[in-house]
Amino acid sequence: MTKSRRSTQGTLVYAQSGGVTAVINATAAAVIEEARSHGIRVLAGRNGILGVLNDDLIDTQGLSRADLRALAHTPGGAFGSCRVKLKSLQEDREKYLQLLETFRKHEVRWFLYNGGNDSADTALKVSQLAAEFDYPLTCIGVPKTVDNDLAVTDCCPGFGSAAKYTAVSVRECALDVAAMASTSTKVFVYEAMGRHAGWLAAAAGLAGKGEDEAPHLILFPERVFDEADFLARVDAVVKRVGYCVVVASEGIRAPQGRFVADAGAGKDAFGHTQLGGVASHLAGRVQEKLGYKVHWAMPDYLQRSARHIASETDFAHARAVGKKAVQYALKGMNAVMPVIVRSSDTPYRWKIEPAALEDIANKEKTFPEHFIREDGHGITEAARRYLQPLIRGEAYPPFARDGMPKYLKLKL
Numbered sequence: 001m002t003k004s005r006r007s008t009q010g011t012l013v014y015a016q017s018g019g020v021t022a023v024i025n026a027t028a029a030a031v032i033e034e035a036r037s038h039g040i041r042v043l044a045g046r047n048g049i050l051g052v053l054n055d056d057l058i059d060t061q062g063l064s065r066a067d068l069r070a071l072a073h074t075p076g077g078a079f080g081s082c083r084v085k086l087k088s089l090q091e092d093r094e095k096y097l098q099l100l101e102t103f104r105k106h107e108v109r110w111f112l113y114n115g116g117n118d119s120a121d122t123a124l125k126v127s128q129l130a131a132e133f134d135y136p137l138t139c140i141g142v143p144k145t146v147d148n149d150l151a152v153t154d155c156c157p158g159f160g161s162a163a164k165y166t167a168v169s170v171r172e173c174a175l176d177v178a179a180m181a182s183t184s185t186k187v188f189v190y191e192a193m194g195r196h197a198g199w200l201a202a203a204a205g206l207a208g209k210g211e212d213e214a215p216h217l218i219l220f221p222e223r224v225f226d227e228a229d230f231l232a233r234v235d236a237v238v239k240r241v242g243y244c245v246v247v248a249s250e251g252i253r254a255p256q257g258r259f260v261a262d263a264g265a266g267k268d269a270f271g272h273t274q275l276g277g278v279a280s281h282l283a284g285r286v287q288e289k290l291g292y293k294v295h296w297a298m299p300d301y302l303q304r305s306a307r308h309i310a311s312e313t314d315f316a317h318a319r320a321v322g323k324k325a326v327q328y329a330l331k332g333m334n335a336v337m338p339v340i341v342r343s344s345d346t347p348y349r350w351k352i353e354p355a356a357l358e359d360i361a362n363k364e365k366t367f368p369e370h371f372i373r374e375d376g377h378g379i380t381e382a383a384r385r386y387l388q389p390l391i392r393g394e395a396y397p398p399f400a401r402d403g404m405p406k407y408l409k410l411k412l
Contacts, residue, residue: 010040017115018048018083018115019145019304021144022158022306022307023314023318025072026072030322031114033323040330043108044057047082048084053095063410070408071408075307078410100133114322116147119144120357123361140325140336142321143339145158146304149196149199152359153341154350158304159200161306162200162203163203166247166299166303167206169303171208173245173297178214181243184293187245188245189296191299197251198251198366201249205379212240214245215245216244217246217378219248223376224255227254234292260281261278282296311390311395313391321352336357337360339360348389
């Protein structure tokens with residue numbers, strides 16, 4: 001953590017990065033509100049870091065207080081996001097110099113980048129660039145990811161709402177399957193996001209408690225997937241309960257290390273393997289080998305954009321990190337991220353503290369071993385104590401008379 005020269009003169013640039021969430025705009029609204037309270041002008045990068053690279057910045061001064069209240073209840077990324085990972089300062093020299101030119105042109109003194117692991121890395125590199133050129137810039141990483149895999153922080157804004165959607169959806173789908181199992185579907189497979197970390201799949205465990213309550217099997221990317229064992233367990237559950245609900249993380253791997261859902265479609269801009277549908281694959285194997293009628297679901301964007309069932313805890317986290325990010329920036333606390341620190345499970349208590357970006361960038365927090373049940377297919381009571389407060393409460397958006405939620409569509 002380095003200290004920048006403190007100043008209240010200049011412009012703040014905020015940008016959103018990576019996959020968006022149900023509450024990332026709550027963070028954006030908090031950033032703008034807090035900056036305004038200090039008389040600071042906020043420019044937002046259109047489509048994340050691309051907006052800064054291309055000098056395509058959105059002036060937020062035209063947003064009214066009512067707009068900001070509506071923004072906080074709107075899912076997606078209001079200013080546009082992107083999947084662009086900058087390489088080292090040497091490899092992408094020209095791009096970094098473009099960033100610096102944009103900062104100079106608009107007298108930018110504070111840069112807030114709202115994203116996950118790779119975004120923390122970008123914010124850290126930009127801080128190093130500014131130091132190299134002795135440019136007075138304070139860089140803050142702002143946490144966000146439904147994967148909940150950022151190091152240091154207790155949890156990530158965006159995860160709680162996605163976890164709530166997952167747990168609620170699995171419970172509701174299980175009731176449907178149970179009602180039809182005698183003459184129809186025997187096995188239901190639900191796919192959760194999570195390339196290397198099983199946090200979202202684990203959240204499904206909150207849908208039920210007993211051995212015979214759904215989900216009956218959770219497949220974690222932290223455990224090697226054994227197809228023969230999986231099929232045997234599914235068969236045993238169907239024979240015992242009458243039906244089986246499976247929750248599978250998209251990132252489960254076969255013994256040789258290959259993703260079970262590897263779509264063979266190459267890699268994305270962050271260098272991540274493009275994954276296909278693990279749920280459809282598993283459903284096909286169950287039907288082929290066991291002969292049961294199977295249904296499957298891949299909620300995909302639904303799980304990360306479901307603002308209508310957002311967690312109140314998650315909403316509070318998202319607002320708090322946005323506000324603190326501005327406060328840290330104005331104090332000149334360079335290359336840090338506001339992280340969530342838990343002090344108690346029951347009652348749930350938390351606070352925001354700064355953490356160095358170098359301790360977060362390019363690191364990944366997987367689902368802990370002691371949170372996985374001994375049989376490898378469920379969550380422990382320790383995991384339940386950790387997860388439960390994060391989905392607590394409902395931060396409903398306002399609804400219009402036509403029955404649809406009122407979401408803000410910015411005219412950028």
